[in-house]
Amino acid sequence: MLRFEITHTDGAARRGTLALPHGVVDTPQFMPVGTVGSVKALAPDDLLRLGAQIVLGNTYHLMLRPGPELVAEMGGLHRFMSWPGNVLTDSGGFQVYSLAEKRRISEEGALFQSHLDGKKHLLTPERAVQIQGQLGADILMCFDECPPAQADRAHHVAALERTTRWAGRCKTEWQARQGSADGAGALFGIVQGGLFRDLRERHAQEIAALDLPGTALGGFSVGEEPAVMWEGVQHAAPLLPAGKPRYVMGVGTPEDLLRCSLAGADLFDCVLPTRVARNGLLFTRQGRLQIKSARYARDPRPPDAACSCYTCRTFTRAYLRHLFAAQELLSFRLNSLHNLTFYLDLMRDLRAAIERGESRAFADQAIEQFRAGPD
Amino acid sequence: MLRFEITHTDGAARRGTLALPHGVVDTPQFMPVGTVGSVKALAPDDLLRLGAQIVLGNTYHLMLRPGPELVAEMGGLHRFMSWPGNVLTDSGGFQVYSLAEKRRISEEGALFQSHLDGKKHLLTPERAVQIQGQLGADILMCFDECPPAQADRAHHVAALERTTRWAGRCKTEWQARQGSADGAGALFGIVQGGLFRDLRERHAQEIAALDLPGTALGGFSVGEEPAVMWEGVQHAAPLLPAGKPRYVMGVGTPEDLLRCSLAGADLFDCVLPTRVARNGLLFTRQGRLQIKSARYARDPRPPDAACSCYTCRTFTRAYLRHLFAAQELLSFRLNSLHNLTFYLDLMRDLRAAIERGESRAFADQAIEQFRAGPD
Numbered sequence: 001m002l003r004f005e006i007t008h009t010d011g012a013a014r015r016g017t018l019a020l021p022h023g024v025v026d027t028p029q030f031m032p033v034g035t036v037g038s039v040k041a042l043a044p045d046d047l048l049r050l051g052a053q054i055v056l057g058n059t060y061h062l063m064l065r066p067g068p069e070l071v072a073e074m075g076g077l078h079r080f081m082s083w084p085g086n087v088l089t090d091s092g093g094f095q096v097y098s099l100a101e102k103r104r105i106s107e108e109g110a111l112f113q114s115h116l117d118g119k120k121h122l123l124t125p126e127r128a129v130q131i132q133g134q135l136g137a138d139i140l141m142c143f144d145e146c147p148p149a150q151a152d153r154a155h156h157v158a159a160l161e162r163t164t165r166w167a168g169r170c171k172t173e174w175q176a177r178q179g180s181a182d183g184a185g186a187l188f189g190i191v192q193g194g195l196f197r198d199l200r201e202r203h204a205q206e207i208a209a210l211d212l213p214g215t216a217l218g219g220f221s222v223g224e225e226p227a228v229m230w231e232g233v234q235h236a237a238p239l240l241p242a243g244k245p246r247y248v249m250g251v252g253t254p255e256d257l258l259r260c261s262l263a264g265a266d267l268f269d270c271v272l273p274t275r276v277a278r279n280g281l282l283f284t285r286q287g288r289l290q291i292k293s294a295r296y297a298r299d300p301r302p303p304d305a306a307c308s309c310y311t312c313r314t315f316t317r318a319y320l321r322h323l324f325a326a327q328e329l330l331s332f333r334l335n336s337l338h339n340l341t342f343y344l345d346l347m348r349d350l351r352a353a354i355e356r357g358e359s360r361a362f363a364d365q366a367i368e369q370f371r372a373g374p375d
Numbered sequence: 376m377l378r379f380e381i382t383h384t385d386g387a388a389r390r391g392t393l394a395l396p397h398g399v400v401d402t403p404q405f406m407p408v409g410t411v412g413s414v415k416a417l418a419p420d421d422l423l424r425l426g427a428q429i430v431l432g433n434t435y436h437l438m439l440r441p442g443p444e445l446v447a448e449m450g451g452l453h454r455f456m457s458w459p460g461n462v463l464t465d466s467g468g469f470q471v472y473s474l475a476e477k478r479r480i481s482e483e484g485a486l487f488q489s490h491l492d493g494k495k496h497l498l499t500p501e502r503a504v505q506i507q508g509q510l511g512a513d514i515l516m517c518f519d520e521c522p523p524a525q526a527d528r529a530h531h532v533a534a535l536e537r538t539t540r541w542a543g544r545c546k547t548e549w550q551a552r553q554g555s556a557d558g559a560g561a562l563f564g565i566v567q568g569g570l571f572r573d574l575r576e577r578h579a580q581e582i583a584a585l586d587l588p589g590t591a592l593g594g595f596s597v598g599e600e601p602a603v604m605w606e607g608v609q610h611a612a613p614l615l616p617a618g619k620p621r622y623v624m625g626v627g628t629p630e631d632l633l634r635c636s637l638a639g640a641d642l643f644d645c646v647l648p649t650r651v652a653r654n655g656l657l658f659t660r661q662g663r664l665q666i667k668s669a670r671y672a673r674d675p676r677p678p679d680a681a682c683s684c685y686t687c688r689t690f691t692r693a694y695l696r697h698l699f700a701a702q703e704l705l706s707f708r709l710n711s712l713h714n715l716t717f718y719l720d721l722m723r724d725l726r727a728a729i730e731r732g733e734s735r736a737f738a739d740q741a742i743e744q745f746r747a748g749p750d
Contacts, residue, residue, distance in 0.1 A: 036701045036703060040705070041704040041705060043689075043705060065697070066693075066700075070672065080691075080693070080697075082689045082690055298449065314419070319412070319456060325441070328411060329707050330416060332704050333708065
């Protein structure tokens with residue numbers, strides 16, 4: 001189901017291999033987000049070309065449309081979307097709190113109305129594991145309660161206590177399904193606690209006690225300042241079991257990925273690179289490039305001369321600016337291809353730096369360059 | 376600049392090769408439309424993979440954004456959009472009549488306001504040829520006056536007389552540019568006359584007298600019934616110079632392409648296959664497939680089992696239906712890829728049938744199948 005091996009360490013940073021049912025994932029690794037069963041604007045062959053090893057699917061979105069039963073009938077999410085690599089599914093919890101209407105949380109689970117058609121759904125820890133099994137996830141996430149960014153300490157305490165109880169119920173359901181057709185995935189626990197260090201410490205112990213195959217940090221990158229998030233992850237990552245993969249959920253910018261990897265995190269996911277791509281923001285080794293800027297109207301250079309993606313090998317900034325200005329569909333694909341290539345190449349280069357024992361210097365230099373901004 | 380050779384005839388149908396500056400075009404051929412400098416949702420490598428040999432660019436759109444001077448500075452439209460094949464540009468006339476605001480036609484040309492920003496532009500026969508030269512077109516079209524669908528005979532007479540005078544001015548401008556950097560393209564005349572047979576005959580003679588490298592039929596597929604259009608093209612195509620390529624502008628459905636090819640037409644362009652793809656309509660050898668239909672929700676088959684495109688090789692109807700329902704960007708690309716593959720494969724199979732002297736039987740059978748509708 002999962003075999004995690006740390007091949008190199010460099011300070012707190014780790015370079016590892018995570019063997020999953022659909023191939024090996026090199027860590028630290030970034031997972032593109034395929035919300036509704038496609039990484040927006042990209043096809044599976046695009047993802048293979050840019051070197052993606054694992055993508056994320058959103059349980060909330062997929063349970064509403066097309067529904068887990070249909071996906072299971074079509075052979076699971078991999079076959080449904082023709083993706084040969086690995087899939088991690090979230091538990092649906094985060095979207096229930098951020099997207100759904102009229103949600104009511106009880107000990108049983110979360111009752112909510114779909115943001116699509118107002119239909120009522122009940123998501124419980126057991127149901128979240130069942131659905132992720134039907135989707136055929138290689139990594140499943142425990143159903144958790146994520147307090148809003150501005151929640152007070154008491155709210156955080158209640159949420160993490162419930163998250164621990166729910167994680168126990170998730171584990172029971174997951175164990176009951178092992179050996180069945182959709183029981184091949186590995187279940188990860190989620191550590192909450194917001195920015196309260198003692199709560200993170202307490203919750204890390206509670207989740208570790210469940211002895212699940214991997215651990216995630218939830219509740220980061222939910223509105224706090226970047227430096228605050230970095231400090232939080234630097235504190236919390238070492239609290240998680242050292243021999244198991246550590247996943248920081250919903251993170252982040254290129255700088256976030258570097259800083260959290262240096263703190264000992266192994267996996268990341270975020271809609272940022274594809275979302276900003278559709279808004280015309282390109283990441284380059286020289287910083288952020290707003291492709292709509294008039295300064296690129298006649299620029300014959302690729303977005304990033306050091307990038308080997310199809311976009312950079314083929315098109316000029318001038319053309320990409322034109323496509324974006326005209327809101328041509330091709331713009332969204334070419335920009336997304338580039339940003340995801342940038343992210344995955346950054347992680348690849350970071351892994352090599354960890355192997356050489358130079359991850360700190362690599363990260364410092366990369367972060368410096370990102371801040372400069374391109375010509 | 377252009378070498379056209381008819382290698383086979385079969386009734387009025389012709390199978391030929393049209394050698395242009397960016398490669399040989401096999402005729403009859405369909406040209407995907409790249410309105411604003413990209414065939415919507417597709418990249419140049421997609422177009423190469425599906426076998427496109429020539430695409431159409433819209434002078435009206437490109438003159439407004441990003442402007443012909445910018446395209447020329449970036450090395451012409453081929454280099455700007457990284458398209459190694461041929462480009463035919465229209466004259467801009469049709470869009471001035473259909474899209475622009477507050478247009479005023481005079482003998483000099485058409486004064487109009489951009490539909491984007493209301494800015495005033497003057498498009499004259501000379502300017503249309505200049506712009507198409509700046510774009511670097513392999514085939515340029517004369518600036519014509521296209522009467523609206525409901526125009527009366529007097530309007531048609533005035534329009535074709537003006538179109539003839541304008542074609543003369545286009546030829547003069549085009550000849551003056553030969554030998555210059557942007558003078559490598561071949562200029563085609565346009566025959567108007569609506570559904571008035573005697574006007575088509577008269578105008579075909581007037582345009583033929585200019586002895587341009589190719590001839591187009593304008594003013595078809597502007598709202599008339601298909602059967603009326605087919606009859607019009609069957610009458611008008613044989614009036615055009617037999618040894619030169621014949622291009623029926625803005626046509627059409629798969630059935631239209633077959634019927635007009637059988638009437639002796641060689642080139643076609645239309646936004647239809649890509650536009651309807653974005654609306655979820657897929658063409659198959661068994662007819663039209665509305666991918667949003669609930670009957671495909673669990674259908675594990677590709678849209679068209681006989682199609683070799685990436686979409687049909689990779690995805691199920693169930694997944695394509697889901698992508699369309701979720702309005703995922705990937706839906707637009709996959710559907711467009713398929714429909715254009717269908718169009719180009721249809722033309723390839725038609726060419727083979729002409730070579731065998733079986734074009735009539737091929738067309739009859741294909742049209743029969745299209746009308747059946749898929750399972």
